[in-house]
Amino acid sequence: MTPSVNAPMRHVLIATVWLYFGVLLLGPIGYLGWEAMREGLGAFWTEITRPEALHGFLLTVEITAIVLVMNLIFGTITALVLVRQRFIGRAMLSGMIDLPFAVSPVIAGFMLILLFGPATLLGSFFGSLGVKVLFAVPAMVLATLFVTFPFVVRELTPLLQMLGTDSEEAARTLGATEWEVFLKVTLPSIRWGLAYGATLTVARAIGEFGAVLVVSGNILSVTQTATLHIYQNYVDFNYVGAYAVAGVLLAASFLILIGLEIARTRATASLQEREKIA
Amino acid sequence: MTATSNQTKIEVHNLSKRFGSVQAVSRVTFNVRSGELLGLLGPSGSGKTTVLRMLAGLESPTEGDIVVDGRRINDLSVQERNVGFVFQHYALFKHLSVHENVAFGLRIRKWNAEDIRGRVTELLALMSLQDLGGRYPHQLSGGQRQRVAIARALASRPKMLLLDEPFGAVDAKVRQELREWLIRLHHDLNVTSLFVTHDQEEAMEVSDRIIVFSKGRLEQVGTPAEIYEEPATEFVARFIGAMNILEAEVRAGVARIGPFEFPSPASRDGQKVRVGFRPYSVKVSEEPEHFRLQARLRHIYFLGVAYRLEIETADGFVLRSRMNKEEFSRRRFEIGSPVSFAITEFRMLPDAAERGSPPPVPLPPGSPLTP
Amino acid sequence: MTLHRLTAYALRSTAVSYVGLLIILPLAAIGHHSLTGGFAGFLKDLQQPQASSAILLTIEAALATTALNAVFGVLSAVVLVRYEFPGRWFLNAMVDLPFAVPTLVAGLMIAALYGPTGLIGAWLQAGGLGVLYERPGIVFAMLFVTMPFTIRALQPVLMELEQDQEEAAFTLGAGPWITFLKVTIPSVLPGLLTGIFLTFVRALGEFGAVVVVAGNIPMKTQVASVYVYGEIESYNPQGATSVSITILLISLLALLLLERLTRPPGERLPTILRRGLMMFPLSHRFMPTK
Numbered sequence: 001m002t003p004s005v006n007a008p009m010r011h012v013l014i015a016t017v018w019l020y021f022g023v024l025l026l027g028p029i030g031y032l033g034w035e036a037m038r039e040g041l042g043a044f045w046t047e048i049t050r051p052e053a054l055h056g057f058l059l060t061v062e063i064t065a066i067v068l069v070m071n072l073i074f075g076t077i078t079a080l081v082l083v084r085q086r087f088i089g090r091a092m093l094s095g096m097i098d099l100p101f102a103v104s105p106v107i108a109g110f111m112l113i114l115l116f117g118p119a120t121l122l123g124s125f126f127g128s129l130g131v132k133v134l135f136a137v138p139a140m141v142l143a144t145l146f147v148t149f150p151f152v153v154r155e156l157t158p159l160l161q162m163l164g165t166d167s168e169e170a171a172r173t174l175g176a177t178e179w180e181v182f183l184k185v186t187l188p189s190i191r192w193g194l195a196y197g198a199t200l201t202v203a204r205a206i207g208e209f210g211a212v213l214v215v216s217g218n219i220l221s222v223t224q225t226a227t228l229h230i231y232q233n234y235v236d237f238n239y240v241g242a243y244a245v246a247g248v249l250l251a252a253s254f255l256i257l258i259g260l261e262i263a264r265t266r267a268t269a270s271l272q273e274r275e276k277i278a
Numbered sequence: 279m280t281a282t283s284n285q286t287k288i289e290v291h292n293l294s295k296r297f298g299s300v301q302a303v304s305r306v307t308f309n310v311r312s313g314e315l316l317g318l319l320g321p322s323g324s325g326k327t328t329v330l331r332m333l334a335g336l337e338s339p340t341e342g343d344i345v346v347d348g349r350r351i352n353d354l355s356v357q358e359r360n361v362g363f364v365f366q367h368y369a370l371f372k373h374l375s376v377h378e379n380v381a382f383g384l385r386i387r388k389w390n391a392e393d394i395r396g397r398v399t400e401l402l403a404l405m406s407l408q409d410l411g412g413r414y415p416h417q418l419s420g421g422q423r424q425r426v427a428i429a430r431a432l433a434s435r436p437k438m439l440l441l442d443e444p445f446g447a448v449d450a451k452v453r454q455e456l457r458e459w460l461i462r463l464h465h466d467l468n469v470t471s472l473f474v475t476h477d478q479e480e481a482m483e484v485s486d487r488i489i490v491f492s493k494g495r496l497e498q499v500g501t502p503a504e505i506y507e508e509p510a511t512e513f514v515a516r517f518i519g520a521m522n523i524l525e526a527e528v529r530a531g532v533a534r535i536g537p538f539e540f541p542s543p544a545s546r547d548g549q550k551v552r553v554g555f556r557p558y559s560v561k562v563s564e565e566p567e568h569f570r571l572q573a574r575l576r577h578i579y580f581l582g583v584a585y586r587l588e589i590e591t592a593d594g595f596v597l598r599s600r601m602n603k604e605e606f607s608r609r610r611f612e613i614g615s616p617v618s619f620a621i622t623e624f625r626m627l628p629d630a631a632e633r634g635s636p637p638p639v640p641l642p643p644g645s646p647l648t649p
Numbered sequence: 650m651t652l653h654r655l656t657a658y659a660l661r662s663t664a665v666s667y668v669g670l671l672i673i674l675p676l677a678a679i680g681h682h683s684l685t686g687g688f689a690g691f692l693k694d695l696q697q698p699q700a701s702s703a704i705l706l707t708i709e710a711a712l713a714t715t716a717l718n719a720v721f722g723v724l725s726a727v728v729l730v731r732y733e734f735p736g737r738w739f740l741n742a743m744v745d746l747p748f749a750v751p752t753l754v755a756g757l758m759i760a761a762l763y764g765p766t767g768l769i770g771a772w773l774q775a776g777g778l779g780v781l782y783e784r785p786g787i788v789f790a791m792l793f794v795t796m797p798f799t800i801r802a803l804q805p806v807l808m809e810l811e812q813d814q815e816e817a818a819f820t821l822g823a824g825p826w827i828t829f830l831k832v833t834i835p836s837v838l839p840g841l842l843t844g845i846f847l848t849f850v851r852a853l854g855e856f857g858a859v860v861v862v863a864g865n866i867p868m869k870t871q872v873a874s875v876y877v878y879g880e881i882e883s884y885n886p887q888g889a890t891s892v893s894i895t896i897l898l899i900s901l902l903a904l905l906l907l908e909r910l911t912r913p914p915g916e917r918l919p920t921i922l923r924r925g926l927m928m929f930p931l932s933h934r935f936m937p938t939k
Contacts, residue, residue: 010732012733013724013727013728014728014732014734016728017721017724017725017728017729017740018736018740020721020724020725021725021740021743023787023921024792024793024794024796025743025746025747025796027762027769028744028755028758028759028761028762028763028793029746029758030764031758031761031762031768032754032757032758032761035761036853060831074663074664074667077660077663077664077667078664078668079668080660081660081663081664081665081773082664085657085660085661087661089665093664093665093668096668096672096673097668097672098904099672099676100672100850101847101850102850102854102897102900102901102903102904103676103854103900103903104853104855104856104873104874104877104893104897104900105854105856105857105874105879105898106854106856106874106875106877106878106881106893107679107874107893107896107897108675109881109895110679110881110886110890111675111676111678111893112675113680113881113886114675114678114679114682114890115674115675115678115885117886120678123920130662138924139677140669145671146672146675147673149672150669150682160710178653186933199747201747203749205749207749207751207752207753207754207755207857208751208901209751209752209856209857210752210856210857210860210874210878213878214878214881226721226935227751227753227754227857230753231753231759231861234757235779241758243757244762246751246753246754246757246758249750249751249754250750250754250758251747252755253746253750253751255747256740256749257746257749260745260748260749261742261745334820335819335820336819336820355822356816356820357818357819357820357822357824359818359820360822362820363816363820364816365813365816365817366813367813369813369816369817370814370817371814371817371818371835371836371838372814372834373835373836373838374835380770380833381675382818382821382823383821383822383823386821386822386823386827387822388817429818431820433821434821434822583699640933
């Protein structure tokens with residue numbers, strides 16, 4: 001339409017992008033899928049149904065479920081507070097939410113070790129209660145919560161801001177209580193944004209490795225998540241086992257990707273509808 | 279800034295543009311006189327903006343020629359044409375200050391720093407923007423942005439100034455100021471200018487001449503008065519100002535419909551014709567016997583400078599009449615009450631295929647329609 | 650106090666204490682720990698040749714990653730937004746994949762294909778170009794996990810950038826290349842900077858993908874996060890803390906610089922919420938996709 005770039009140049013640019021995606025993304029992904037199935041479906045099945053592997057999957061699912069629920073609740077509350085309330089320290093709160101993003105996962109895990117180590121105040125407190133935090137599931141949940149916290153909040157804040165308070169105020173004038181306003185007005189309009197943040201949380205929680213590795217102690221069949229199981233197999237030169245479980249996680253990634261696309265399309269569509277009405 | 283250097287004649291021959299299966303512009307031919315301010319008028323999708331963009335070189339024509347000062351410029355790139363283009367939403371560079379926006383084209387054309395500073399200062403003064411050189415677009419009002427866009431377009435002394443809906447994005451009050459301001463600016467600079475608008479009132483007020491477009495076709499070229507008084511097509515008649523239109527059948531040299539009879543000596547018997555008359559040609563009185571035709575008053579609209587009356591005959595024909603304030607205040611109209619009316623002037627509207635418009639027919643004394 | 654205000658206050662307290670406990674407390678722990686050895690101790694830890702070379706390698710690799718990501722990210726974003734071509738939808742959906750794939754799995758994939766026994770790796774090895782266990786491998790792994798940042802930060806701003814700004818430049822005599830440099834790039838600069846800085850920060854901290862792909866040989870191919878992991882495993886929290894704090898500070902400085910750079914021209918004070926938005930690229934993603 002515009003006389004910007006001539007056709008041959010355009011073809012070169014498109015080919016370059018295909019090559020970039022091919023070398024960086026598509027090649028490695030396809031090859032891993034092939035490697036996972038290389039020894040045949042039987043070997044693949046044996047590897048992913050080994051008790052340690054199954055335990056890893058189960059632990060990953062458990063941690064992901066806890067983290068998802070926590071993030072949905074506290075992420076929504078934090079986003080609402082951040083957008084709808086004016087108070088001293090709001091700017092600081094907003095800045096803090098982005099902090100996990102600046103922290104390497106290994107460092108995040110390390111911070112928890114420093115916080116809950118046996119010699120620390122918190123560590124000895126929980127120790128006296130007989131609760132094992134470090135090198136156990138609680139620390140793994142905390143580590144995952146730390147790295148995933150921004151997702152839900154940062155999806156919801158711009159959305160809430162764009163939605164404004166008009167509909168909420170209208171509901172209040174019609175006699176709705178605060179809880180009804182949230183359930184019947186706010187929540188329905190942010191649900192796809194929430195879904196998007198939730199999907200990102202799930203993706204990151206399933207895939208988290210560095211932070212969990214550091215705080216878990218990596219104890220076989222006790223604190224080994226799916227990713228830790230892969231790592232264990234990889235350093236033990238059991239490539240077939242590592243690739244098989246990695247293949248399962250890769251398949252999960254594709255489901256997540258589809259979830260992301262759906263949530264994004266829906267969220268965009270509902271925003272556009274709103275704009276049309278306005 | 280010498281006036282003559284900016285004078286450019288433009289000839290457009292048989293210009294057409296297709297986008298895929300859509301014929302956006304078909305076989306348009308017109309001339310632009312040097313120093314003229316020409317309005318391209320039409321509803322949205324009528325092809326007027328595409329014509330403007332082809333003149334600028336932002337679109338290439340599918341067919342036809344664009345000739346500027348005797349030279350065919352079809353194959354010149356947009357960069358080589360040296361046109362000033364003012365975009366509908368201004369398209370100011372948001373990352374540059376007002377001064378740098380205006381200087382942009384001059385830097386591209388490698389003017390030296392001294393000349394650039396002089397030229398920008400001169401233009402900002404001309405546009406009454408002298409104190410705003412350091413501001414950024416988002417810190418300006420709509421009207422100011424508009425003027426920056428015009429200053430930027432004029433900076434390198436373009437052969438022609440092209441404006442796409444220049445007043446579309448500002449509110450009504452600012453729009454009026456900008457119109458007057460554009461007329462004055464054009465008068466001072468005398469640069470050949472074309473502007474696109476969908477607002478017929480705006481086109482009438484600002485243009486030396488108007489080209490009316492509809493569905494990619496050129497409907498009529500003329501001065502605002504010609505377009506208003508002698509619409510060449512029914513589309514123009516309907517689009518420019520309000521018009522009452524009746525479809526009548528000719529019998530014995532008279533076009534008849536319902537209670538109306540219009541002398542139409544040139545038409546064959548049985549021919550269907552369309553008769554148009556402006557609201558100001560419809561005279562209305564509250565006295566039932568004052569005029570020959572009878573109707574009932576449906577509505578009175580206050581237009582500020584005048585009143586519009588909507589009347590309905592017993593057969594269900596609805597006509598619009600326009601009445602100035604003085605006359606309105608002398609009469610006592612009541613909505614729903616019977617009135618009498620007459621049509622003082624009408625014209626036979628040409629078919630879409632026909633071009634050229636018959637002059638309006640003054641009604642002979644003794645006609646059934648005269649008071 | 651009305652019920653409404655009471656609710657608001659309760660919600661606010663919940664949010665603030667949650668963020669405080671989850672995020673601030675651990676950061677305070679590491680900050681506190683870094684001070685116990687004193688500043689001299691901190692410097693001494695960093696002067697350990699293994700520590701300093703790990704930090705330097707990480708910064709170098711992250712910078713290289715950022716440069717590559719910027720070039721290919723801009724190219725990909727422009728092509729994906731502006732051109733119609735077969736497979737455009739597919740590539741556009743694939744951009745998000747590094748967000749969805751566990752970083753460890755990403756490392757594994759790269760190791761499998763480009764490792765000495767891999768399909769392409771063996772061929773590269775024969776040509777004398779080792780990727781795995783070498784520095785290019787580190788950059789490759791970092792590039793994989795950061796790939797979406799620039800593309801996703803740029804796409805919405807490229808769409809938002811009305812084509813008429815570029816057309817305006819054309820009518821003012823600017824060719825396509827000058828228009829790209831002087832109009833397109835500056836207009837999308839906040840998005841581009843966001844993508845670039847997030848890439849840098851993410852690359853600095855990357856562990857999962859790198860630990861598989863890099864050889865992790867001290868002084869040669871060991872990055873900071875792997876070094877920190879090693880120090881934790883060998884019960885040297887002091888050494889781990891110093892390197893962690895250094896990397897943390899660089900990351901924070903980068904994010905602060907990003908905030909400063911993306912402030913709109915002519916505006917003095919940052920709007921807090923905008924800063925929040927700029928820091929996290931995902932929030933841009935609700936822009937309508939054409």
